[in-house]
Amino acid sequence: MSRSRPVSAKKDTYHILTYGCQMNERDTESLAGFLQQMGYTASTPEEAGVLLINTCCVRESAERKILGKLGELRKYKLARPEVVIGIGGCMVQQPGMSERIRKEYPYVDIVFGTHNLHQLPRMIEQCQFGQVVEVWDSEGEVVEDLPERKAEGIKAHVTIMYGCNNFCSYCIVPHVRGRERSRAPEDVVREVQSLVAQGVKEVTVLGQNVNSYGKDLNPRVSFADLLRTVNGVEGLKRIRFTTSHPKDFDLALIAAMSESDKVCEHIHLPVQAGSNRILAAMNRGYSREQYMEMIGQIRQAMPEVALTTDLIVGFPGETEEDFADTLDLLEKVRYDNAFTFLYSKRSGTPAAELAEQVDAETKKARFQRLLQLQNRISLEHNKALIGSVQEVLVEGRSKTNKELMTGRTRGNKIVVFAGAEQQVGETVLVRIDEARTWTLLGTMALL
Numbered sequence: 450m451s452r453s454r455p456v457s458a459k460k461d462t463y464h465i466l467t468y469g470c471q472m473n474e475r476d477t478e479s480l481a482g483f484l485q486q487m488g489y490t491a492s493t494p495e496e497a498g499v500l501l502i503n504t505c506c507v508r509e510s511a512e513r514k515i516l517g518k519l520g521e522l523r524k525y526k527l528a529r530p531e532v533v534i535g536i537g538g539c540m541v542q543q544p545g546m547s548e549r550i551r552k553e554y555p556y557v558d559i560v561f562g563t564h565n566l567h568q569l570p571r572m573i574e575q576c577q578f579g580q581v582v583e584v585w586d587s588e589g590e591v592v593e594d595l596p597e598r599k600a601e602g603i604k605a606h607v608t609i610m611y612g613c614n615n616f617c618s619y620c621i622v623p624h625v626r627g628r629e630r631s632r633a634p635e636d637v638v639r640e641v642q643s644l645v646a647q648g649v650k651e652v653t654v655l656g657q658n659v660n661s662y663g664k665d666l667n668p669r670v671s672f673a674d675l676l677r678t679v680n681g682v683e684g685l686k687r688i689r690f691t692t693s694h695p696k697d698f699d700l701a702l703i704a705a706m707s708e709s710d711k712v713c714e715h716i717h718l719p720v721q722a723g724s725n726r727i728l729a730a731m732n733r734g735y736s737r738e739q740y741m742e743m744i745g746q747i748r749q750a751m752p753e754v755a756l757t758t759d760l761i762v763g764f765p766g767e768t769e770e771d772f773a774d775t776l777d778l779l780e781k782v783r784y785d786n787a788f789t790f791l792y793s794k795r796s797g798t799p800a801a802e803l804a805e806q807v808d809a810e811t812k813k814a815r816f817q818r819l820l821q822l823q824n825r826i827s828l829e830h831n832k833a834l835i836g837s838v839q840e841v842l843v844e845g846r847s848k849t850n851k852e853l854m855t856g857r858t859r860g861n862k863i864v865v866f867a868g869a870e871q872q873v874g875e876t877v878l879v880r881i882d883e884a885r886t887w888t889l890l891g892t893m894a895l896l
Contacts, residue, residue, distance in 0.1 A: 843877055
C-alpha cells in the first residue's frame with residue numbers, strides 16, 4: 450500500500466483517541482504538541498491525516514475496547530491509504546503486545562510505548578518507508594524538551610514524576626510505566642508558571658505515587674517541599690494532587706497542606722480493601738490499622754478535609770468476611786466519594802496467578818452492596834453542607850443546564866448555581882441550598 454505523503458504540509462491534520470487516566474491525558478497533550486509543531490491541526494477521525502490511539506491497560510475491559518477500536522480504524526486505511534495510523538501507550542508496552550499488533554493489524558503504521566512518545570515526529574517521517582515498531586524496554590531519563598503546552602480552560606494537569614516502584618500484586622503500571630523518575634522542581638515550577646500566564650487558575654500535579662516524589666533527585670526534594678514551592682507561583686489559585694499511596698503519606702505532607710493556602714483540602718487516598726489479609730495479598734505495604742491512624746491524623750490537622758478513595762471488589766481469595774471488613778472501613782472512614790472497581794486479571798501480575806479467583810456473580814453482587822453504601826454516605830456528606838457558604842472556582846456553563854454555571858469547592862465537590870460567564874476563572878462564594886449524591890445546588894452569597 451502507498452505510504453507516500455507530504456508529512457509536514459500545513460494542510461495535514463490529526464486526531465488522537467485517549468483511553469485511561471490523567472497521565473495518559475497529559476501524554477496526549479504532548480503528542481498533540483509534537484504534531485502541531487510539525488504543522489498539523491486537530492481534526493475529526495474521518496478527515497485526519499494522522500490517527501493515533503493512546504492506550505490504557507489497567508483493566509481487561511479497556512484493552513478489549515481499544516483493540517476493537519483499532520479494528521474499526523481499518524476502514525479509514527481502506528478509504529484513504531495515505532492516512533497514518535499509530536498506537537502507543539501503556540497497552541502497547543506489555544510484553545508481546547507490539548508483535549501482536551504488527552501481525553494482526555498490519556495496516557497500523559506506527560507502534561510505540563510509554564517511554565518514547567517524544568520520538569513521534571521521527572517515527573511519522575520514517576513510516577513513509579514501512580511500518581515502524583519501537584517499544585523501549587527501559588524508561589531512560591526524564592525528557593524535558595517537550596512542546597510548549599497550550600492551556601485549554603482554567604485547569605491543567607502537570608506531571609511531576611513518572612513510573613512506580615510499588616508493585617502491587619494486581620497492578621500492571623510498574624511494568625508498563627517503568628521505575629519512578631522525578632522531574633526537577635524548577636522544571637515543574639516553570640511549567641506551572643507558563644500555564645498560569647495562559648490563564649490557568651488550578652493545577653493538579655500528577656504521579657503514580659506523588660508521595661515518592663524527589664527520592665531519586667540529588668539533592669533530594671520531598672513532595673511537601675514541592676507543594677510549598679508551587680504554592681508560591683503568582684496568579685495560581687488552587688493546587689490539587691493525585692495519587693497518594695497510603696504507605697508513604699506522612700505528617701510532613703499534612704503540615705505542608707495546612708500551611709499552603711492554595712493546596713485544596715481534598716485528599717485521594719486509595720485504600721483498595723479493608724481486610725488486612727487482602728491488603729497483604731495485594732502487597733500494599735500497610736495495614737488497616739495504619740491506614741486508619743493516618744486518616745485520624747489527617748482529620749485532626751484538617752477537620753474539613755474531603756477524603757476520596759479507590760476500592761477493588763473481588764480480589765482473588767476475597768471472602769465474605771474480607772468484604773465485610775471493607776464495608777466496615779467505609780462506615781468508619783466515611784469517604785466523600787469512592788471509585789470502585791471489579792478486580793480485573795492482568796497478565797504478568799502475581800494476582801493473575803492466584804488460584805482463588807472470585808466468580809463474576811459474587812463480584813457483581815458485592816460491587817452493588819458497596820456502591821449502595823458509599824452512595825448513601827456521599828449523599829449524607831453533601832446534605833451536611835446545606836446552609837453553608839462554599840468557595841467555588843467557576844469553571845463554565847453547567848453541562849446539564851446552560852442557563853446555570855458550575856464549579857468546584859476546595860473539597861472537589863461540583864456546585865451548580867446562577868452566575869455569569871465573566872466569572873469563569875474567578876472564585877465566588879455560594880450558599881448551598883440543595884444536595885444530591887454527586888452535585889450541590891446553590892445561590893451566590895452576598896458579602
